[in-house]
Amino acid sequence: MLSDYNFIGVFVIVAIIFPFVALGLAWLLRPKKPNPVKTDTYECGLQTTGETWVQFRAQYYIYALVFVVFDIEAVFLFPWAVAYSKVGLYAWVEAFIFLAVLTVGLAYAWRKGALRWQ
Amino acid sequence: MKFILNFWVELGNWLEGVLSGWGVPTWGVNLIIDIVVVLILLIVGIMAVLIFTPMERKVIARMQDRPGPNRVWPYGVLIALADAIKMLTKEDITPRKADRALHMLAPLLVTIPALLVFAVLPFGFRVIGQDLNVGVLFILAISTIHVLAILIAGWGSNNKFALLSAFRVVNQLLAYEIPMVLCILAVVLLTRTMSTQGIVEAQTIPFFLVMPIAGMIFLICAMAEANRSPVDLLEADSEMVAGYMVEYSGMKFAMFFIAEYVNMFAIAIIISTLFLGGYKFFGLEDVAPVLSPFIVFAKAVFVIFLMLWFRGTFPRMRFDQLVSFAWKFLVPLGLVNLMLAALVVKIPAANPSTVPWIQGAVMLAGNLIIIAVAFLILNRTARRVDGPSALKRIVATER
Numbered sequence: 001m002l003s004d005y006n007f008i009g010v011f012v013i014v015a016i017i018f019p020f021v022a023l024g025l026a027w028l029l030r031p032k033k034p035n036p037v038k039t040d041t042y043e044c045g046l047q048t049t050g051e052t053w054v055q056f057r058a059q060y061y062i063y064a065l066v067f068v069v070f071d072i073e074a075v076f077l078f079p080w081a082v083a084y085s086k087v088g089l090y091a092w093v094e095a096f097i098f099l100a101v102l103t104v105g106l107a108y109a110w111r112k113g114a115l116r117w118q
Numbered sequence: 119m120k121f122i123l124n125f126w127v128e129l130g131n132w133l134e135g136v137l138s139g140w141g142v143p144t145w146g147v148n149l150i151i152d153i154v155v156v157l158i159l160l161i162v163g164i165m166a167v168l169i170f171t172p173m174e175r176k177v178i179a180r181m182q183d184r185p186g187p188n189r190v191w192p193y194g195v196l197i198a199l200a201d202a203i204k205m206l207t208k209e210d211i212t213p214r215k216a217d218r219a220l221h222m223l224a225p226l227l228v229t230i231p232a233l234l235v236f237a238v239l240p241f242g243f244r245v246i247g248q249d250l251n252v253g254v255l256f257i258l259a260i261s262t263i264h265v266l267a268i269l270i271a272g273w274g275s276n277n278k279f280a281l282l283s284a285f286r287v288v289n290q291l292l293a294y295e296i297p298m299v300l301c302i303l304a305v306v307l308l309t310r311t312m313s314t315q316g317i318v319e320a321q322t323i324p325f326f327l328v329m330p331i332a333g334m335i336f337l338i339c340a341m342a343e344a345n346r347s348p349v350d351l352l353e354a355d356s357e358m359v360a361g362y363m364v365e366y367s368g369m370k371f372a373m374f375f376i377a378e379y380v381n382m383f384a385i386a387i388i389i390s391t392l393f394l395g396g397y398k399f400f401g402l403e404d405v406a407p408v409l410s411p412f413i414v415f416a417k418a419v420f421v422i423f424l425m426l427w428f429r430g431t432f433p434r435m436r437f438d439q440l441v442s443f444a445w446k447f448l449v450p451l452g453l454v455n456l457m458l459a460a461l462v463v464k465i466p467a468a469n470p471s472t473v474p475w476i477q478g479a480v481m482l483a484g485n486l487i488i489i490a491v492a493f494l495i496l497n498r499t500a501r502r503v504d505g506p507s508a509l510k511r512i513v514a515t516e517r
Contacts, residue, residue: 007248008237008256010152011159015233018160019226019373026369031209039214041277042364052215052276060288063441067292070449074299077456078255081306084463095460103453106445115445117438 062114066106073102125408126245130155159236159247166383167376171198173419174426181430202372210368213276220274225366225373227267231260232377235384240315242397242410253314254302257388258295261343264381265291268352268362271374275365283352283361286437290351293444294342300452301332301339304459305392308477318396322474326393328481331455331488333393335448337424340385342444345378346425348432351440382422390417451492458484 041048080087080095087095109115130151137147172187172195179186187194212221238253240246250256265287272284306312308328309320326333342349353361363374390396394417397403397410435443462481 004248004250006148007152007155008234008250010149011156011234011237011247012230014153014156014160015230016226018233019229022373023225023369026206026208026210026372029207030368031207033209034211036214038209038211041213041215043278044359048215048278052278052281053273054281056285056288060285063289063445064292066445067296070296071299074258074296074303077303078306078312081303082310082312084307084460085310092460092464096457099453099457103450106449106453110446115442117441 059117062109066109066114069105070102073098126242126411127407155247156237160233163233163236163380163383164376167379168198168202170379170383170422171201172196173422177423177426178430181427205369205372205375208368210370211365213365215276216365217274217276220270221365222370224267224271224274224362225370225377227270228264228377229373229380231263231267232380232384234260235381235388238314239384239387240318240391240396241414242407243315243319243403245397245407245410246315249313249315252312254306254312254317254392257314258299258302261381262295264343264377265295271366272362275362277365279358279360279364280362282358286352287362289437289441290342290349290444293441294339294349294448297335297444297448297452298339298343300449300456301336302392304329304332304452304456307456307459307463308481314391314396318391318398321395321398323478324393324395328478329455329459329485330482331451331485333389335452335455336393337389337421338448339444340389341425341428342440344381344385344425346382347429348434349440351435351437354434356434382425383418386418386421386425387414389421390414394421447492447496451488454488455485458488 041052076098077095080091133151133154134147137150138144142150175197176186176194187197190196190200212218235257237247238250238256240249268287268291269284272280272282272287275281305317305325308325309317311317311320338349345352351357353363358364363371366374391414396417397414399413403410403413459481462477462484465477465480
């Protein structure tokens with residue numbers, strides 16, 4: 001079973017080498033003449049003003065939190081889906097309760113306005 | 119004859135035989151075959167860029183009633199090669215204010231997962247990089263790295279437009295991951311396996327016909343994940359130039375470009391694997407397995423054509439509508455579809471050979487009912503929000 005991942009390992013190594021080869025080839029061929037105008041921040045010709053690295057708004061974190069809830073749900077549901085034909089009534093009902101709790105969670109987030117863009 | 123008909127598998131066996139004949143130890147044989155297969159898959163992935171860039175430009179051009187690229191060789195088919203040479207010889211500018219390490223890391227991080235997905239895509243029975251027993255989960259896990267890479271690119275560029283794009287990544291790509299996972303879960307429920315090859319083998323009827331809801335949701339989400347217009351809000355050129363790619367030039371930009379097209383190709387193959395029957399085509403794959411990769415390619419090209427069609431037809435969505443669409447429409451719909459699948463799988467059947475047909479019929483009927491109910495609710499909501507005569511007003515102004 002673990003030997004399945006030998007191939008994945010080889011693939012990871014080759015896939016990591018590929019962009020380095022491409023970038024290296026370009027490094028050999030490309031001109032290198034930087035000047036202050038070229039390396040300036042490009043914002044459609046206007047001078048950039050103020051700090052760029054500002055904090056994300058809290059709104060984004062709420063979305064990310066809802067996402068985390070659902071993503072973890074997916075991790076639990078995948079084994080359930082694979083073993084579905086073998087599980088008895090108990091696990092069946094339990095998974096439905098799990099899904100129902102999630103749905104209620106989504107409905108709650110919706111009701112509270114977490115999904116409303118401000 | 120058997121060698122030709124089952125060419126891809128027999129080729130592997132032949133190579134294995136030759137290498138063992140030379141006295142290479144078993145681990146060496148496996149390693150060499152792995153490397154050969156990896157290189158073939160990489161070349162197939164990269165070739166996608168060369169094939170689908172001209173295709174995209176031609177198809178979009180025809181839809182917009184113009185000829186498109188027509189100078190580089192007949193009909194401009196070599197335009198992608200010309201682009202590649204230009205990219206190679208372009209100066210690579212790193213902005214002064216950018217975070218150099220992050221700016222460098224992002225193009226690498228976006229290319230590697232795009233290529234890695236090809237490890238588990240089935241191109242035929244036993245014509246697959248590695249048939250992992252958690253193949254679908256592998257695809258999901260690997261393709262999520264892409265989100266991180268775009269976030270890094272947007273943040274590391276130290277550019278207002280790129281930063282806006284990074285903000286949008288958090289919302290768009292994360293929001294569209296959820297309905298996608300729910301659709302895959304429904305497929306896994308029906309097939310009882312996570313291996314990509316197993317899913318194709320278990321598909322008696324293509325799942326797009328069994329559950330059109332899951333297929334459509336997956337297509338929309340895949341387009342959002344691959345950042346295709348009309349849901350390409352990350353790079354929306356009319357709003358924020360090119361989003362996270364603003365500060366990239368030369369080969370680093372080419373990396374994003376390659377990743378986008380490789381992703382698009384991979385997603386087209388994933389859709390044809392999960393919903394269109396993969397390498398199966400009316401029993402042709404049993405008669406001549408040598409054709410199965412071409413069947414997959416044909417289906418992938420069809421899916422890509424659909425994506426281009428969408429791009430040529432629909433206007434870009436507004437960002438808040440895009441996010442609401444995912445959370446308030448696709449996620450509930452996906453959940454309902456998943457519950458329906460869970461109910462349908464438990465239907466008892468006397469004769470095991472009729473099981474897929476009975477399940478398919480019930481699933482399809484349920485899907486159609488869900489679609490009808492969903493559109494009824496949408497219609498009522500639209501009337502509440504826009505007033506009863508919104509459609510009439512539009513028709514009136516059209517006249």
